[in-house]
Amino acid sequence: MSVRIQANEMQEVLCRLFRKYGFTDKKAISIAKVHTENSLAGVLSHGINRVPLFIEYVTKGIVKIDAEAEKIDSLGSMERWDGNYGPGVINALKCTDRAIALAKTHGMGLVALRNTNHWMRGGAYGWQAANAGCISILFTNTQPNMPAWGGKDSRLGNNPLIVSIPREQGHIVLDMALSQYSFGKIQSYKLKGEKLPYPGGWDDNNELSDDPERILTKQRGLPIGYWKGSALSMVLDMLATLLSAGNSTYKVGLKKYETGISQVFLCIYPALFQDTDLQQKLLNEIIDYSHDVAPMQEGDRTYYPGERALQNSTFNKKNGMQVNETIWQKILELLD
The missing domain is CATH 3.30.1370.60 (Malate/L-lactate/L-sulpholactate dehydrogenase, NADPH binding domain)
Structure with missing residues (x-):
């Protein structure tokens, strides 16, 4: 399931989220803008979908917010x-x-x-x-x-x-x-419950697979x-x-x-x-x-290269972005 989110709403929510976790206004705005623009370009795997993991890295001190x-x-x-x-x-x-x-x-x-x-x-x-x-x-x-x-x-x-x-x-x-696919993209296919269009890595049996779940188990990309x-x-x-x-x-x-x-x-x-x-x-x-x-x-x-990203950004600015409902809900829960 997905929800349609406008760019200004996503950026505003992410700004608030990053401020909550200790980032200065300037840094929160910059990070929120990059995540939103990545999502507008159709690269949800390295935009909105990556936010919960990023926050996890912040809370564990892996990402030093003041460095x-x-x-x-x-x-x-x-x-x-x-x-x-x-x-x-x-x-x-x-x-x-x-x-x-x-x-x-x-x-x-x-x-x-x-x-x-x-x-x-x-x-x-x-x-x-x-x-x-x-x-x-x-x-x-x-x-x-x-x-x-x-x-x-x-x-x-x-x-x-x-x-x-x-x-x-x-x-x-x-x-x-x-x-062949970034692991963020493989995760996106997993979230949608879909197979990859082409084999993207090896499974536990050392066979090439188009099943995101099997590839993600051992992270052996092709x-x-x-x-x-x-x-x-x-x-x-x-x-x-x-x-x-x-x-x-x-x-x-x-x-x-x-x-x-x-x-x-x-x-x-x-x-x-x-x-x-x-x-x-x-x-x-x-x-x-x-x-x-x-x-x-x-x-x-x-x-x-870059033509479809430009088209995606134009379309998504006008119509909003289709965001995985579970991911969006997780972000809103982090904000509470």
Whole structure:
């Protein structure tokens, strides 16, 4: 069962909730806005659905509500920051802003962050960079939830990768976990009582499964591209760990809860090339060519990365969001 919630109602309720659990007004507003915008984009798994778990992490002291990310080292266009186990959303917003500022000074800017918490939807920071006129390449490691190809137990994270490109008619924003489905998305299918459209991980019998319940039991996600996704996950973990001097997926996996993760925020400021019109023309050429194709199935069409998120946001702002009734009730109970 679901209920329809308007964006302003969701954001107002979440602001009140985060204030109740000790966040300052400024932080409560920022975190509520990100969760609401994630939900508007259709990514409920990393928006409203994630709120009860986030509050659990706050009450257990895993997320330090008063902690602030701080710069540890600076090397021109590159910096290292420590998140001090503060809220992942706040740390990510801050480090994205810093990477944008570095990019507008140097052409490129990189911020490597250690000791942070889950940033919810990584794509939120891709949109943030694109809105500021920057290309971005962002990624994070996670707890182990995916086997290295050929292995039985999870040794890799599903390490989300984000690439965003500013575009006048609608930004291009690729946001993908390196597992076939993020575990938040698998949880969403479980809440709806539905099977996955394609196999998303292994069950207890080491068989690929489309059953969310069976996959979630052991958290062994299927890498995108099989062995290729496995290799890409490992490399992103290496880069995030080395650049931030932080925890690897292995070290994160030694903790009882997923915390102390490592992230990278790389921004490029393409306006410095002074050929903005040409850049937009080239982007549109690629998109138009991809759109101009006969669909395999009647009624289908192709999309560029971020196009459906933009459509979802427009639709949901007008009509409200379909939110799982149990999740919404749980949030209201936390507020009482």
